[in-house]
Amino acid sequence: MNNSLKVDLYELTMAAGYFQNKVEARATFELSCHTMPENRSFLVACGLEQVVEYILNLRFSDEDIAFLKSLPVFRDVKSGFFDYLKSFRFTGDVWAMPEGEIFFAREPVIQVEAPIIEAQILETYLLSVINVESLVAAKAARVVAAACADGVARGVIDFGSRRAHGPEAGVLAARASYLAGCAGTSNVDAGKRFGVPVYGTMAHSWVEAFDSEEESFEKYHAAFPEGIILLVDTYDTLRSVRKIVQMPLREKLKGVRLDSGDLKVLSRKVRKILDGAGLPHVKILASGNLNEYKIAELVKAKAPVDLFGVGTDMVTSRDCPALDLTYKLVQVREKDGTVKYKSKTSPRKETIPGKKQVFRQYDGKGMFKKDAIGLSTEKAPAGARALLQPVILAGKLTGKLPLLEEARQAAAAKLAQLPPGFRDIDKRRTGKVGYTAAISQLRIKKRA
């Protein structure tokens, strides 16, 4: 797919402006979340793989360039700029937190250092990819935490594609929710492109398409003889389950899905019917407008649900459908080597100058203690870990990116390092984040 024009026009007018004015300084931009969402204790870095793919493959086609030339705003821009675009290749460096890393407000998640045109052009695309994936990953981590709050590992499956912001957003959300701990997704493309396990059985329409519910179940079993999950709420959940346990297909029944009604009450009654019929191994999958709060209630009430299917609230991160991400210029290195620190001073939108690194410190038990944002040239404090790692240097990938499966394991490990309270969905306990003395001095100097 051609992604080169999925940018705000000003990235390209500024590019033309830098080109025409021969501004060739090397710029450092940092992508971070300006403020933490009110209802999130932590965020999960996600989307780097898509960012890297975009950066390494960014090209402007003849068609793209012809379109740009047709815009009145480029009327006076000389052809040299369009020749530049035609031969565009990213030649800079990208440092980033690996996918699955936990981050907080103000911490750079991605850092781009490149000739200023190259670094600038990436802004819109990077922001929107990291926005949707990190957003959904943070939400999914909460949902998964709620599903396992009592220590029992219950799977959460992403069922949200139909309520995503378009078909591609559904795929990205499926990837992000799997990275953050979901067991899989209903989205087939996420399986094909990213290896996310895919799940799914039947819709209500299947059950309705036949003359009776029994017939619909039998016909499904005929097509899929080995292990079936049946949707039981099309007409009357309990009556449906009572019928199923008397049908021959009960031998191959793996699960039943409840998609409406009082899930607490129904799951208990259904469990009782299944157990009474000698089917204690048959799982109960619950779905229907679920989120972390409703799941927490079900878990607290000991509702016998084994798997949760979660849609709209997770795929849109409904209670926080956007992150306050920004991509800000923090320093410029002139041709002669002079470094100039950059920041804006707009009220409540002030930015912190200087190319940074995030140093994470742990307590004696290896649990997250606090972060210090320092200059990239500073040494990590004893025992601290530097979170930003080189991913692209001089336009080349530094090594193979982790597989999604590896990133998922990394996320699980990082989440496990968060002290109690962080994963409690009803509390807000945000990580302690400070600045090193070197950064603080830079801010004071800059302000003066």
Place this chain on the structure above:
Amino acid sequence: MNNSLKVDLYELTMAAGYFQNKVEARATFELSCHTMPENRSFLVACGLEQVVEYILNLRFSDEDIAFLKSLPVFRDVKSGFFDYLKSFRFTGDVWAMPEGEIFFAREPVIQVEAPIIEAQILETYLLSVINVESLVAAKAARVVAAACADGVARGVIDFGSRRAHGPEAGVLAARASYLAGCAGTSNVDAGKRFGVPVYGTMAHSWVEAFDSEEESFEKYHAAFPEGIILLVDTYDTLRSVRKIVQMPLREKLKGVRLDSGDLKVLSRKVRKILDGAGLPHVKILASGNLNEYKIAELVKAKAPVDLFGVGTDMVTSRDCPALDLTYKLVQVREKDGTVKYKSKTSPRKETIPGKKQVFRQYDGKGMFKKDAIGLSTEKAPAGARALLQPVILAGKLTGKLPLLEEARQAAAAKLAQLPPGFRDIDKRRTGKVGYTAAISQLRIKKRA
């Protein structure tokens, strides 16, 4: 782009199930919004062009099929099904409300009638496309209404791409917001693909990249000599504007953009400086976390803002980031011509059987009065308009779809037919929607 696997797995397991069981009935599915969002008085149909493109081009590649075959769930599915997928073409009918039409809960926006496999497979993709575009269109209509609440036509520009749910969602949102009345977008791809007017000038990074703000403005002017809009809040808005009005480039100044601070106070002070300097024609563009409520306040306070740039809240429809859209089987026609009405009876998720039509009635002044949902076979009541129109018949487009520009004009005309109150963002006045006697009888019969 290959979109065929951007579906929930169950669309394809059901397809396999229908194929194996030789279920060849002709099914009618209807896409509608089950309940109105709490904070919306109306919805705007949007996304049909993308739906039609998907349906007419839906093909399963060898790679898609190889992936499906690799999934354990398809282990026992015979090769005939995969041959069927390989030669898949949509052969059915699609009726739909034209883009820009106003709709309310329970009204079919799209109706698909086709062999059941074909109609079923479309579900996920259609839902997610109509979800994001109709969602953003409804939100944008509110934002535009707020910007023009006093009768002055102030432009609203979509600046939301960076906060969209991924790069493609940004393009779809730009299209939807333009259809609903915005003046344009910052998203270049929306310009190229859909002809949406694109706007943009400079980011704070441009201003910071130079040693002084004046230099940054001069250099921008050098690259774009004809008409510039300058971003004035990087350091100090008023000081910036006072400098600009004394610079030679003032001759070419078209506008200034305020992106932070108290926009009511700043816009007045900036207007005063501009007017005092003999620049009454220079426009003020305001942006920065705006939505319909903040814009309404500015308009009410007579803040001298000429253009609004709106981002996150509009592109994500932040106060309602998903519609409660469903795609439901309503009837099946067997090979022998027998029609069977279909509905589910799950508590609070009951559906209404029968292939429908929506009849819209108007008052003497041509304003929206009420809707009646009837059977597709019913005659429209006198003076009523049938909203569902044939778009695809037997797999072929019935005619050229309207251009986006035409759909935008249609939306403006339909919005103008809504009586007072509907477009008031602080009220909730939903359209009166009833059922015809024929539908009501069908429900009763079905329930019995």
